[in-house]
Amino acid sequence: MIKLNNVRKDYRSGNNTTTIVDVDELNISAGEKVAIVGASGSGKTTLLNLLSGLVVADSGQIVIDGQEITTLSESGRDRFRANNIGYLFQNFHLLDGYSALENVELGMLFASGAVKSQRAAEQLTKLGLGERLHHQPSELSIGQQARVALARATVNNPKIILADEPTGALDSASAREALDLLFEQSASHDSTLICVTHDKSVAANFDRILDMGQLQ
Amino acid sequence: MNIIKIVVRNVKRRRLSTSLTAASVALGVALFVAIGVLRQASEQGFQRTAGICDTIVGAKGDSLQLSLNTLYHMGFSTGNISLASFNEIRNQEGVSWAAPIALGDSYRSHRIVGVSSEFFEQVKIAGSGNLSFSEGRSFDFSTEQFVEEHEHLFGEQQAGHDHEDDEHFSYQAVIGANVATKLLLKVGDKIVPTHGVEKSTERHDDAASEIVGILAATGTPIDRAIYIPIIAYYKMEGHATDHEAELEGTRDARGISAIMLSTKSGYYRQQIYRNINNRLDAMAVFPSIEMRKLFKLIGSGDIVLRIISLLVVVVALIGVLVSLYNAMGARRKEFAILRALGASRRSIITIVSLESAVIAFMGAVFGVLLASLAALVLATELHKFSGVTINVSLAVEEIYLIAIVTLAGALAGLIPALEAYRTEAAKQLSSNV
Numbered sequence: 001m002i003k004l005n006n007v008r009k010d011y012r013s014g015n016n017t018t019t020i021v022d023v024d025e026l027n028i029s030a031g032e033k034v035a036i037v038g039a040s041g042s043g044k045t046t047l048l049n050l051l052s053g054l055v056v057a058d059s060g061q062i063v064i065d066g067q068e069i070t071t072l073s074e075s076g077r078d079r080f081r082a083n084n085i086g087y088l089f090q091n092f093h094l095l096d097g098y099s100a101l102e103n104v105e106l107g108m109l110f111a112s113g114a115v116k117s118q119r120a121a122e123q124l125t126k127l128g129l130g131e132r133l134h135h136q137p138s139e140l141s142i143g144q145q146a147r148v149a150l151a152r153a154t155v156n157n158p159k160i161i162l163a164d165e166p167t168g169a170l171d172s173a174s175a176r177e178a179l180d181l182l183f184e185q186s187a188s189h190d191s192t193l194i195c196v197t198h199d200k201s202v203a204a205n206f207d208r209i210l211d212m213g214q215l216q
Numbered sequence: 217m218n219i220i221k222i223v224v225r226n227v228k229r230r231r232l233s234t235s236l237t238a239a240s241v242a243l244g245v246a247l248f249v250a251i252g253v254l255r256q257a258s259e260q261g262f263q264r265t266a267g268i269c270d271t272i273v274g275a276k277g278d279s280l281q282l283s284l285n286t287l288y289h290m291g292f293s294t295g296n297i298s299l300a301s302f303n304e305i306r307n308q309e310g311v312s313w314a315a316p317i318a319l320g321d322s323y324r325s326h327r328i329v330g331v332s333s334e335f336f337e338q339v340k341i342a343g344s345g346n347l348s349f350s351e352g353r354s355f356d357f358s359t360e361q362f363v364e365e366h367e368h369l370f371g372e373q374q375a376g377h378d379h380e381d382d383e384h385f386s387y388q389a390v391i392g393a394n395v396a397t398k399l400l401l402k403v404g405d406k407i408v409p410t411h412g413v414e415k416s417t418e419r420h421d422d423a424a425s426e427i428v429g430i431l432a433a434t435g436t437p438i439d440r441a442i443y444i445p446i447i448a449y450y451k452m453e454g455h456a457t458d459h460e461a462e463l464e465g466t467r468d469a470r471g472i473s474a475i476m477l478s479t480k481s482g483y484y485r486q487q488i489y490r491n492i493n494n495r496l497d498a499m500a501v502f503p504s505i506e507m508r509k510l511f512k513l514i515g516s517g518d519i520v521l522r523i524i525s526l527l528v529v530v531v532a533l534i535g536v537l538v539s540l541y542n543a544m545g546a547r548r549k550e551f552a553i554l555r556a557l558g559a560s561r562r563s564i565i566t567i568v569s570l571e572s573a574v575i576a577f578m579g580a581v582f583g584v585l586l587a588s589l590a591a592l593v594l595a596t597e598l599h600k601f602s603g604v605t606i607n608v609s610l611a612v613e614e615i616y617l618i619a620i621v622t623l624a625g626a627l628a629g630l631i632p633a634l635e636a637y638r639t640e641a642a643k644q645l646s647s648n649v
Contacts, residue, residue, distance in 0.1 A: 045642075046642075049642040054641050054642045055642045074561065075560050078560040078561075081556075087556045089556075089645060093552075093556075098225065102217055106554070108217070109219075109558075110558035110563065111558060115217045117217075164645075
């Protein structure tokens with residue numbers, strides 16, 4: 001499903017070049033739940049960004065579901081991301097001024113096919129937010145915001161869910177609940193789940209744990 | 217959810233800045249449109265009045281002054297022409313009708329015009345035909361009677377006879393529609409003319425005239441005028457006194473102020489025009505050409521005003537640009553989130569440019585509406601001042617203007633849009649803000 005070969009990403013600052021990601025080989029199967037752990041600055045988030053196409057590798061190949069995204073143009077990567085990837089952030093990154101329903105609809109806006117409000121509403125209802133469809137993010141609790149973000153990431157039936165510290169902003173009870181929902185959703189959509197976390201107890205719930213320090 | 221909804225939502229979210237920038241665009245557009253609409257409508261209104269007769273004859277002098285004084289009752293007379301000249305001119309081959317005009321008095325700021333009854337019979341207003349009466353009737357005093365009485369009056373006066381016993385007319389008046397409504401006058405009321413066309417306390421008590429008719433509204437300066445039998449002008453105390461009558465040429469108070477003349481065909485029109493202008497004591501002008509010249513003259517000032525208003529629009533669009541540009545810093549995260557959701561950089565450019573276009577569009581539409589309102593107010597004032605009714609209506613040009621301003625707004629939005637385009641989504645998303 002996901003294959004990385006000799007993928008390298010450097011960051012340049014003046015004359016200094018720092019290698020952030022340097023992965024010789026990595027294979028992730030379809031439907032697999034993978035946790036990526038590692039020290040701060042080890043390149044966990046950059047790896048997610050490389051997989052989503054938001055960042056371009058300086059060298060190497062990234063092939064997802066038979067599509068080599070490293071050879072795609074920027075607009076090709078954008079389309080690929082819109083159609084195949086659901087992104088979940090630590091701070092949820094819900095847009096202010098948009099209701100919960102609209103935030104979820106945004107997850108469908110740039111993908112192929114029409115934006116279906118009904119599907120967005122169903123997704124929120126499944127996550128227990130049927131009564132909060134038209135609430136603004138600021139009117140929701142942190143746990144509810146996490147569920148809206150999850151609904152947005154999964155509304156488009158993504159092949160891959162990329163989650164960057166999805167429980168980092170939650171207390172332990174909410175984190176547990178969010179994680180359960182994340183597993184449930186990735187399973188119901190047959191999505192491959194790749195999750196960056198610094199929390200070993202969270203990582204322990206995944207099929208596989210990849211340590212960035214050992215990966216490079 | 218679609219791009220347009222995102223754009224509208226963003227514009228709504230910044231209500232204050234949107235309102236202020238749209239208002240500044242509206243101001244520029246309103247100025248531009250109002251100047252154009254009013255100029256065009258005024259020219260049409262003045263040309264409509266100019267169509268009352270094809271030629272005006274008066275004493276030699278300024279042709280525009282003669283037209284404005286005779287038809288629009290503005291300014292002062294160029295002088296008088298003699299009755300003999302009037303007779304020669306009206307009897308030329310090709311003259312359809314010729315109406316003598318005497319000007320110089322007023323009643324409560326409304327000009328009093330001495331005419332013969334042919335004036336009411338012959339004058340035609342473009343689009344509405346002959347003059348009609350909303351109440352009452354015309355006075356009965358023909359051009360022939362005028363010529364006869366004029367000769368009789370001044371012949372006897374010169375011979376030292378008292379003319380007052382020989383009057384063949386009554387002091388009567390026909391008033392324009394505006395005069396009736398503004399001064400609350402009706403048939404049967406009497407008006408006492410005052411000497412001169414500016415504020416004067418010198419009343420012609422001897423010439424109190426009974427209103428016998430009220431003209432239906434014409435949308436021309438006729439609505440603001442008071443018409444009396446032309447011979448009354450010469451019979452009022454102080455007019456055509458022996459002393460003034462001794463003056464000759466254009467100062468001869470026994471003369472008439474102007475002649476409204478209509479010819480039978482274009483051929484005669486040119487011929488009569490040439491014949492009159494070859495004379496030493498009179499000139500002929502085509503009022504429609506004079507109005508064109510006047511508006512051409514005004515037009516140069518008009519262009520300057522329109523350039524200034526366009527500059528206001530440009531400055532306002534720069535304001536839109538600056539307002540959006542300043543907001544870019546705070547919106548980088550929003551763009552980064554959209555990019556993570558699959559939005560292309562082109563989508564981000566489209567969103568920001570459309571926001572700018574929407575603000576410009578709102579400003580342009582509001583500006584056009586504001587201009588229509590301003591033009592209506594100004595048209596009312598122009599009507600009060602000149603009697604000329606102008607039809608203020610929006611043309612297809614205003615639709616083009618809205619489209620052009622909207623497009624210019626979209627182009628102005630490209631600068632902040634390019635700033636948004638450069639947003640590094642990954643960098644923005646990884647910050648914990």
